[in-house]
Amino acid sequence: MFQRGESVKYHDSIKQANKTMTLAVAQLHQWHLPVNPINYAVGYEYCKNNKPILTASIKRLLLSGKALDGFFMEQLYKEHLLEQSKFRDDIIADLSQLFTQIQENCLQSTSGAQALIDQLDDNIPALMSNDRSEVKAAITKLHHASTAFKKQQQQLIAQLEHFQLQTQALEDELEEVRQEIYLDPVTGLHNRKALSKHFEAWLSEDAERGIAAIVVSIDHFSQFSERFGALIGDVILSKIAKKVSSYVDDSGLPVRSASDEFIILLPDVDGDIASEIAEKIKQGVEKLRFVSVKSGVRLPRMSISCGISEMKKKEPLNQFINRSRKAINSEKLTN
Template sequence: MKYHDSIKKAEQTSTLTIKQLQQWHLPASPINYAICYEYIIGKNPTLNQQIKQHLSLGKKLDEYVIQELYKQYILGQSTFREEIVTDIDELVDSLANNNQQSMNCANTLLKKLDYNIVNLKSNNQKAISGAIQQIEQASKSFRQKQQQLSNQLIISKKQSQSLKAELAEIKKEIYLDPLTGLYNRKALNKNLEQWTLEDPNKQVAAIVVNVDKLSLVSEKFGGLISDVLLSKIANKIGSYVGDSGLPVRSGHDEFLILLPEVERNIASEIADKIRQGVEKLRFVSSKSGVRLPHMTISMGVNDFTLSQNIDTVLNYTRTLVVDMQRHSSNKITVAS
């Protein structure tokens, strides 16, 4: 076992894990079991806090949430592949070596020139001729070395471009949600950290978006259809945010939009435009031509400064949306 438990202790923990999965209404799949086992062990307080916060909002632990927790706390997804790091190290060493060789060649040429300038000023024809010959040889050698370095730089440039493309793909895996193409929780945390370093008093508006009745659609039409609808809604949300904010998939049917330096009333107007945009979407099955359910979203709007307890602010905003959805849908609640 991961924590080197005794057989008896491991069996006890395993039994508790199965019981907890049953309470969460989750099958005992390897990923579900791994997360639940960590939860029972209690040696990862951040993981346990994430789960408790999610459950405190009256939400179920679904496949999306479990997979996100698994990536973040079990796999440690933020680490780059070892071979990529090795390639980068080799490329940096190559460029440094090429740069050193170029400097050495230039220094050698300058020394040859300095040494032979005296002979060029001489009245001795033989000395002048010898100086010219040495300068020509040094110049020829310098050009050959520079051509070799130029060829090596071309190769290094191609390697650099290939690495950039591969790193871009890795960043997508790390920071983007594969279903919706929006940012994930890891990207959310990274951006919050960066913004806090820049200005801990920065004002940020937050819009929590919940898709109305998605679970009912999933039960009636299946998970594949609900995922397609979720992806279309996410695309619409992202189109309204653009580069001015950070659109995040923060739960199975929940999105979070952070808008730096935007006031709460402006964020409310943006939220309403998004709500209307999603409301106008119409979905038809490309295979059967069957019209799919009309989808809407409910939203909560709040704002905070980065020096505040951000989790508390966001959880309060989520509560506003959850409370509203118990009575109505397709509405916006702005925090008082």
Template sequence: MQYHDSIEQAEQKMHAAIKQLQLWHIPATPTNYAVSYHYLNQNSKQLNSAIEKQLATGKKIDNFFLAEAYRQYVLKQSAFRSELIDDLDEVLVDLHANSTQSSVCTNHLINQLDHNISNLQSTNKNEVFSAIKQIRQNTKHFKLAQEKLAEQLRLSQRSTDALRSELDEVKKEVYLDPLTGLYNRKAMTKHLDTWLSNDPTKHVAAIVVNIDHFSQMNERFGPLLSDVLLAKIAKKVSSYVGESGLPIRSAGDEFLILLPDVERNIAGEIAEKIRQGVEKLRFVSSKSGTRLPPMTLSIGVSDYNVATSANAIIKQTRALISDISQTLTNHVNIANT
């Protein structure tokens, strides 16, 4: 219906989309199918350009790449949407702070009026009594109005809390990888920008984590089981990251950890703990009861100034293990310079 196709045309495009996925050696999941369908219909120049660039550089079209493409180009989670979320978040914080301050000031004013009534002085007692009566009436009316305002603010606060909860859910869609729950590259760029604006001299240690022979595991056991393994390994990896650290899913079977203000040798020790922790994991298929092969990691460690781009950090840290990954696995390689 989206392209006003006839039933015959729609069936032809459906088969073509599935065939395209087969050429990419990708399973026909709903997400993958949607991207393939949009790609063949050339509905998004940006989507087609991203896929063609991926193919031209010899990089693999995998589930991770298509999931990112689906969110960015099919669902159209644009930069504007991210900026809008941030703006709304700031407005909500300001509204809550202003409302609180307004209530405090109003209560203070009322207390001062009540306290100073007895200090009114005049040579004419009738005028004093009249003034006191008027002040008390105004104060009473003001208090009633404030009580109504306070109730409105309580209702507004509940609405604000509900909106904030919705925004948190949207942020998860924008900044989190849905399979692993780790941050995505968009979140990485946002954090780097924030760190840079706060302190241009800040350094971060970077740990790139690659799962050894994961593509063979995927081919042998299928994408569903591979996704389960990936999620479990991601959880284990992130368990070694403190509150200030940023665990990211940077590629299909690759994670990146950013540790602000952590020295490279300390990051190397953390990387070794991660390697050993995953090496000790044992996996069993819940469906067949088959014990799966142990999983190991190849890890690279370096550090960067926060002004370094996200792509440069990933590329340069990845190079620490990609050059020797064919001959050496289950190791930690720390940059010399």
């Protein structure tokens, strides 16, 4: 399935690559994951132990008692292994070219304006002359300078309109990449990378800022997906995600954090209000009804469990979120 050329990609000797490849496949079996390209790439890097953040993310999830799944491995692959340097180089090259052209046009405009001013300076004395032929010649020179300047300005306007189209195209490309980097493709919610980014931004604005977290876990979702298939599972997941996000205003951040889990960060909200929001979300999800479009069969109702916590002073994000997860486990044990 995977060739020995893998050693070239990872700059290993063939012997070392074969050894790491064997360890990676064994590790995937231990994690009960299929040996597909994404899982293999992540497993390979884990066994090489050259990416400490990737390794720490895997160990942290395993210590929490949760199993690794395809969603988690895909997130790691996108965050740590997916090559985006070519895109960045292309964007930088395009922007550099655009700025150079704009700079050149600004210089041309300045040069044209200066040429017109020079012509005015040179010919104004002649306009004051009593010699009609001299005045006429000065007027002719000024007319030619004015015509040339207008022509140059028209060309610059056309070029600027072209640059505006190029700029818009670049902005559209950048927006697509932002969507890919910070949004979950199945639910349209933010992903874990966006979670960290917003969390850091909020605290940089105000280190004492209060933040509440709601962790939403879909009950028995893995069994549901196994029974009805991943495609229907994704459809149900997106509908639940839409319902969850409908209870969060623009200041909050709804995130898909795992295959069956969402996190809602609520800045400037205390635990009591977060509990009220969580209860409304639970009631909203329980009211959802699902019917298979293909067969017309009514699908089982879905329920969720919620854990709420308030961030403590200078508490790391992962520790903060894990306290909400523990609250879910306590709720399930109580029920």
